[in-house]
Amino acid sequence: VLNFKRSAAHLHCDSCYSRRCRARVEPSASCALVPCRLLCGAVFHLCKEEDHLLLCPNVRVPCLNAEYGCPIQLPRSSRAAHLQVCPASVVCCSMEWLRWPVDDTNPNNFNAMQDNMMKERETHGEALDVAMALVDQSDLYARLKMKPLYPELMEQEEEEDIKEESREEIAVGGVQDQNPTLPVSSMSENHAAEETAQRVTQPPMINMEKYNLFEMMFSMERGACAVAQENLENPKQKQKLANEGRSQKAPEQERQDTTSPRSCPPPDTSKTGLAPWQEGVLERLGQELTPQEYNMYMVHHGRMLLAFGQIEACTSREKDFVYGSLEPIAVQTLHSFKVPVSYRHKRRVHLNETAARVQTEHRSVDTSDLGASEEDWFVDEAEATLLGYAEMAVMGHKISETKGADGLYVDFGTQTHSFRTSPFKQRTTLAEVMADRPLKLLLQLQAETVNSRNNRASCAFTFLCGHSFHRREFATHFRNVHSDIQMCLSEWFEQQCPLAYLGCTYRQRRFHPSTQKATVTYNQQLRCFNLRPDVLPSLDGKTGDGEDRLSSLPYEVLCHMASFLDSQSLSQLALVSRLMRQVCSSLLQERGMVTLRWERTTSSHGRAKWKSKPVWEFSHLFSAVDSWNMADIPPISAHLKVCPFYQKTEQKERVALPFITEKQQKSPKGQSLLNHFTGQR
Structure with missing residues (x-):
């Protein structure tokens, strides 16, 4: 903002920009x-010094x-270059992928292999795709x-739950907005919460005196509105009655004006209206309307006037269509639908042809007719819930929802679920239901790319990376993690046995970095990939008695050694001890990044308030x-030579080829293998 007051005082300085003035x-x-005191090279009048500092x-x-x-x-000229290394220039990875539930109808769904890997994961370690699928499954269960x-199957809310919800609404500020006249500022938070909870839990009481009073007022207003509507429908009549009322007013009319609108009898409009079917409408039109309005009425309603006999028809044909009077006629409806011929030649929207469906009929059956025991009635909560959400994501509706397939067929969807853990609470998630169950992988190992239909907003099976990185680190993260490792896990980065569909769990990782010998692993706690270097046992940093020889080094040496580590190693090294945390903290300004961590607090008035604070991390x-x-x-x-699922079948008996057998039967002499391939007899 320029200082216009000071420049206006000097008329010459306001328009002078010469360095040699x-x-x-x-x-x-x-x-x-005067020159700039910060030695930037600018020369200006003294009154413009404050403007120059901007x-x-x-x-x-x-x-x-x-x-x-x-x-x-930093200096203003260095701000653009600083953005490349600014610790607050943070990018959140928005890479998304889809992971659908296991398809039990597919014969090659690798269910046996997944079950065997879940049993052997503690002893032989987890595969990369299995570890990542388990993390995605835990996130999915929580959502x-x-x-x-x-x-x-939900439980009914009790009074205590309603009180807790009302208190939460008070903290957010939802209940106070509904009652703006409540003097919240003059009472404490606890008292306001208890009073609001009591107001929510108590049933509404009706005051009969006020109810009768309001009912009487509304009835009077309804009658007045009916009279006003009649006057509005006949403006000419209203004006005529008003003029006559000014000159002479009958005593009976005065008594009617003083009575309540509720006691007024309904007026008879059969002989005073202007509708084409009312008696004497043409005489009233000639008295009340002007010639132009009368002609316009005849143009618009002439056909109806002919139909009701108000005017005579000009031709004999029009005379035949005079109704005389209106009488109600019973309405008869006929439901008929004729399928177009071209409709049969179109392809159906669903997979199975509806014309080949088996004829069904409605019958009342019982569960005992199925021949199943009570144990078979209960189903797995995880499998049923994943199947239900998959139906909503793919088909767009629930399994037990009636949906019209086309103009001819309607699919009636009915589904009954029986769970051992039902009934559920109102806010129960699948993770809470499966907390005490043995871990089982129900998602496919192969991840798919996200399309426009199954995005994160509409599909529950979409997963997000969500890790934060410095802007200079984001390209490296996306190339190494998502392009090189994640999208190439199946049969490329990590190769599995060809007999995996039979249950073989053998896997081998085919690639390693070219600059060092390291193994790619997946950290389920951090939900990210990492490199584990191949270190000799003698260089693990510990002696036989458990003493940490690394911590005995000087602080300067430790800081120099930590400068060669990557960001993920520094974040893990900071969790070892207080000394290592101080060592890693010295590199935060150079290697770390700063993000905002939001915390929710409650104000003195009970409203929710979010406050952010900067947090340094790797x-x-x-x-x-x-x-x-x-x-x-x-x-x-x-591996196939020793694979337990590889079974060899040795064929010792000779089998003659059909083509050679036919040749030998036709010409048994002079037949050879050379003649067979050359075609000579």
């Missing part, structure tokens, strides 16, 4: 030329991301609610891998 210094006209490139100003947590003060699919990025090399491991064919 030689105007004489006068108190009311001009001032002396544009000077050498003035130290906060970073552009100061509101996001960056504490650095899926039981109420949308099974509203009939990202979950491992060392950048520019290229991958093939691991020095035997091929997968070597």
Whole structure:
């Protein structure tokens, strides 16, 4: 903002921009030329010094991301270059993928292999795709609610639950907005919460005196509105009656005016209206309307006047269509639908042809007719819930929902669920139901890309990376994690046995970084991939008695060693001890990033308030891998020699080819293998 007051005092300085101005210094006209005190090279009049500080490139100003947590003060000319290394320039990875439930109808669904890997994961370690699928499954369980699919299996809310919900609404500020006249400022929070909870839980009481009073007022207003509506429908009559009332007013009419509108009898409009079917309508039109209005009425309603006999028809044909009077006629409806011929030749929307469906009929059956025991009635909550949400994501409706297939067929969907843990609470999730159950993988190992139909907003089976990285680290993260590892897990980065569909759990990782020998692993706690270097047992950093030899090194040496670690290693090293935390903290300004952590607080008036504070941390990025090399491991064919699921079938008997047998029967002499392929006899 320029200082217009000071520049307006000096008329010459207001329009002078010359570095060699030689105007004489006068108190009311001009001032002396001075250079910039920060040595940026600018020369200006002394009255413009404050304005120049708003544009000077050498003035130290906060970073552009100061509101996001960056504490650095730097010259204005360096702010653009600082954005490349600014710790508050953070990018959240928005990579999404789909993971559908296991298809039990597919014969090659690898269910046996997944069950065997879940049993052997503690002893032989977890595969990358299995570990990632388990993490996605836990996230999915926490998101899926039981109420949308099974509203009939929910418990009824008790009074205590209603009180808790009302108190939560008070904290958010929802109940106070409904009662703006409540003096909340003059009472404490607890008293307001108890009073609001009592008001919610108590049944509404009706005051009969007020109810009767309001009912009488509404009845009077209804009668007045009916009279006003009749006057509005006949404006000419209203004006005529008003003029007559001014000159002479009958005593009976005066008594009617003083009575209540409720005692007025309904007026007879059969002989005073202007409708074409009322008696004497043409005489009233000639008296009340002007010639132009009368002709316009005849143009619009002439056909109806002919139909009701108000005017005579000009032709004999029109005379035949005079009704005389209106009488109600019983309405007869006929439901008929003729399928177009071209409709049969169109392809059906569903897979199975509806014309080939088996004829069904409605019957009342019982569960005992199925021949199943009571144990078979109960189903797994996880499998049923995943199937229900998959139906909503793919087909767009619930399983037990009636839906019209086309103009001819309607699918009646009925589904009854029996769970051992039902009834459920109102806010129960699938993770709470499956908390005490043995871990079982119910999602497919292969991840799919997200399309426009199954996005995160409409599909529950969409998963988000969600990790935060520095802007300079994001390209490396997306290339190494999502492009190189995640999207190439199936049969490329991690190769599995060809007999995995039979239950074989053998896997081998084919690639490792070209710069170092390391193994790619998946950390389920951090939900990210990492590199585990192949270190000799003698270099693990510990002696036989458990003493940490690394912590005995000088602090400066530890800081120098930590500077060679990647961001993910630094974040894990900071959790080892207080010393290592101090060592890693020295690298936060250079290698770390600052993010905003939002915390919810409650104000004195009971309203929810969110407050943010900057938090310094390291990202979950491992060392950048520019290229991958093939691991020095035997091929997968070597495993087939010892695979327990590979069964050989040796054929010792000779089997003659059908074509050769026919040739031998036709010409038994002079037949050879050479003649067979050359076609010579």
